[in-house]
Amino acid sequence: MTKRYLIANWKLNLPPEGIESYLRAIAGAVVDSSVTVVVAPPYPYLRDLHSVVTGAQNCSSEQSGAFTGEVSPAMLRDLGARYVIIGHSERRNIFGESEGLVARKLGLALETGLTPVFCIGEDLRTRDAGHAASFLADQVRAAAVAQLAGEREVIIAYEPVWAIGTGRNASGDVCAETSRAIREALVRFWPSHHASAPILYGGSVTPDNVDDLVSCGEIDGFLVGGASLDSGKMLRIAARLGQPGRTDGPV
Numbered sequence: 383m384t385k386r387y388l389i390a391n392w393k394l395n396l397p398p399e400g401i402e403s404y405l406r407a408i409a410g411a412v413v414d415s416s417v418t419v420v421v422a423p424p425y426p427y428l429r430d431l432h433s434v435v436t437g438a439q440n441c442s443s444e445q446s447g448a449f450t451g452e453v454s455p456a457m458l459r460d461l462g463a464r465y466v467i468i469g470h471s472e473r474r475n476i477f478g479e480s481e482g483l484v485a486r487k488l489g490l491a492l493e494t495g496l497t498p499v500f501c502i503g504e505d506l507r508t509r510d511a512g513h514a515a516s517f518l519a520d521q522v523r524a525a526a527v528a529q530l531a532g533e534r535e536v537i538i539a540y541e542p543v544w545a546i547g548t549g550r551n552a553s554g555d556v557c558a559e560t561s562r563a564i565r566e567a568l569v570r571f572w573p574s575h576h577a578s579a580p581i582l583y584g585g586s587v588t589p590d591n592v593d594d595l596v597s598c599g600e601i602d603g604f605l606v607g608g609a610s611l612d613s614g615k616m617l618r619i620a621a622r623l624g625q626p627g628r629t630d631g632p633v
């Protein structure tokens with residue numbers, strides 16, 4: 383059975399319905415066993431979310447030391463996080479995270495036993511110039527750290543910058559073609575067992591556009607920002623993800 387992931391990235395937000403009500407809905411829902419639902423809240427809430435599988439939105443590239451304001455992968459693991467988002471475009475573009483820093487975080491997360499959700503994605507200018515595939519391949523190559531030789535899975539999140547928080551999602555066709563290009567890059571630059579890494583899509587995913595994305599057949603799940611703050615929307619996306627053959631809409 384193909385493993386699928388639905389990852390909620392709350393960013394610097396809390397669900398308007400309230401954390402307790404959100405968690406009751408997610409933890410109490412029956413979701414297809416092929417789908418792992420992960421919730422990534424801001425750091426201070428990680429421990430409160432023990433009723434669901436949790437991920438962190440970021441981590442330090444260092445495990446300890448004089449690094450004011452940083453939170454290490456080991457600390458996140460102590461808080462119950464099993465996953466960590468690495469290299470989100472908001473970290474790269476707003477906080478200036480370089481390819482080198484992202485690669486160090488990826489390596490340390492793997493070393494610590496967290497499953498990284500490694501984000502890559504091109505901006506609109508790069509896509510319009512026809513360079514998306516080579517740009518993404520460069521991002522994959524830049525993150526080819528030694529720790530990838532271990533057995534731990536890395537989840538890839540294809541998140542085109544032009545689709546994040548813009549209400550403009552990539553089509554199923556674009557996702558399928560890009561996912562194939564990313565897989566080629568994984569084969570070229572990463573150890574061979576990552577050739578079958580799950581590739582998620584992220585960028586303005588909602589229950590209303592998820593059908594086209596699931597139907598493309600090349601996407602193993604979603605990293606969701608805005609819509610993930612609503613438990614009802616999350617569960618509608620999860621339902622569709624768990625039934626890839628269906629075309630008659632969410633339950």
Ligand code: PEP
Binds near residue numbers: 541546549585587606
């Ligand atoms: C994200 O931040 O990873 C994301 C995909 O956001 P949104 O769903 O709001 O576009």
